[in-house]
Amino acid sequence: MAMITTVQQHILQQQQELLKSTGREASGTFSWLLSGITLATKMIEAKIRSAGLSDVLGAVGVENVQGEQQQKLDVYANQAMLHCLGLRDSVAALVSEEDEEPVTFNRDAETGKYILVFDPLDGSSNIDVNVNVGTIFSVLRRMPAELGTLEESILQPGFRQVAAGYVVYGPSTVLVYTTGNGVHGFTLDPKIGAFVLSNERMQMPEQGIYYSVNEANAAGWPEGYRSYVTMLREGGLGKTYSSRYIGSLVADFHRTLLKGGVFLYPPTEKQSKGKLRLLYEANPLAFIAEQGGGVATNGAERILEIRPTGIHQRTPFCVGGRREMEALQSALTGVLTA
Ligand SMILES: O=P(O)(O)OC[C@H]1O[C@](O)(COP(=O)(O)O)[C@@H](O)[C@@H]1O
Ligand SMILES: [Mg+2]
Numbered sequence: 467m468a469m470i471t472t473v474q475q476h477i478l479q480q481q482q483e484l485l486k487s488t489g490r491e492a493s494g495t496f497s498w499l500l501s502g503i504t505l506a507t508k509m510i511e512a513k514i515r516s517a518g519l520s521d522v523l524g525a526v527g528v529e530n531v532q533g534e535q536q537q538k539l540d541v542y543a544n545q546a547m548l549h550c551l552g553l554r555d556s557v558a559a560l561v562s563e564e565d566e567e568p569v570t571f572n573r574d575a576e577t578g579k580y581i582l583v584f585d586p587l588d589g590s591s592n593i594d595v596n597v598n599v600g601t602i603f604s605v606l607r608r609m610p611a612e613l614g615t616l617e618e619s620i621l622q623p624g625f626r627q628v629a630a631g632y633v634v635y636g637p638s639t640v641l642v643y644t645t646g647n648g649v650h651g652f653t654l655d656p657k658i659g660a661f662v663l664s665n666e667r668m669q670m671p672e673q674g675i676y677y678s679v680n681e682a683n684a685a686g687w688p689e690g691y692r693s694y695v696t697m698l699r700e701g702g703l704g705k706t707y708s709s710r711y712i713g714s715l716v717a718d719f720h721r722t723l724l725k726g727g728v729f730l731y732p733p734t735e736k737q738s739k740g741k742l743r744l745l746y747e748a749n750p751l752a753f754i755a756e757q758g759g760g761v762a763t764n765g766a767e768r769i770l771e772i773r774p775t776g777i778h779q780r781t782p783f784c785v786g787g788r789r790e791m792e793a794l795q796s797a798l799t800g801v802l803t804a
């Protein structure tokens with residue numbers, strides 16, 4: 467019988483490796499915490515698989531804190547995450563794209579030592595048309611009380627993340643995560659209902675063949691982005707690039723991690739800060755990209771060094787292989803070199 471490694475086993479192994487170097491035992495708290503995410507995402511996966519047969523398609527008729535029409539599946543996914551993670555007593559706060567304020571728990575700093583930040587359902591505009599959507603999460607450690615309040619702990623910069631990951635609900639359901647020790651992918655095996663290791667130590671290719679951006683916004687981009695995309699299209703980086711844009715960040719990112727290339731959501735005249743959110747979209751994917759050998763910026767600085775000022779703040783988001791991101795930096799600083 468082929469031996470399998472589930473995501474829980476893998477996390478525990480990673481923890482044991484990590485702690486062995488400090489002579490301490492893995493408490494299991496962390497893998498128990500992440501099992502809350504795998505349980506919630508399996509519930510969401512089950513809803514999506516038969517979406518057309520149950521009442522989860524369409525909008526609920528109210529706007530969320532982002533000013534977007536909330537989809538029924540946004541609400542279901544949010545409830546699943548809040549329910550499964552709220553039960554974990556190591557959780558001090560839950561921060562969701564769908565909730566204006568964090569959900570906090572009256573747990574002392576010893577017990578409630580983690581903060582979960584998440585986008586329960588990413589790619590909402592694609593739900594009703596059966597295109598890949600996902601869930602994105604980021605884990606921060608609560609700061610000791612003498613160093614900061616719970617609110618300050620939530621607004622820590624991205625390089626303070628202790629874990630990050632996403633699940634793509636597509637032809638198969640794939641979970642990708644990092645705890646700062648490489649990027650690892652797991653596929654949900656429907657026969658046993660477990661996420662099984664399928665891609666260990668994933669690496670983003672140094673250079674790819676795809677660029678991914680919503681070109682409908684091109685007229686509103688700063689000039690550097692337009693000339694950069696033109697340069698890629700015209701073979702300026704020694705290869706002819708093709709365009710791929712799904713409109714679900716988690717799916718466009720997953721392709722970029724596997725195949726390389728570049729994903730961009732630049733600022734526009736309408737949205738000078740771009741559209742995507744720093745805490746639960748850009749930060750977790752930037753952590754994974756860097757752990758996979760890629761690069762992630764807001765066009766000027768490293769995403770993981772941005773100091774958050776608000777839980778729903780937006781940021782321009784550029785992520786991709788080393789070659790594409792070096793060329794982007796040149797283009798945005800006005801030195802477009804092939
Ligand atoms: O339609 P646009 O402007 O290209 O925006 C697409 C982007 O918006 C998003 O759908 C925003 O995320 P949510 O669906 O979680 O709100 C991203 O997944 C995607 O990359
Ligand atoms: Mg999203």
Ligand SMILES: [Mg+2]
Nearest residue numbers: 563585587588
């Ligand atoms: Mg969302």
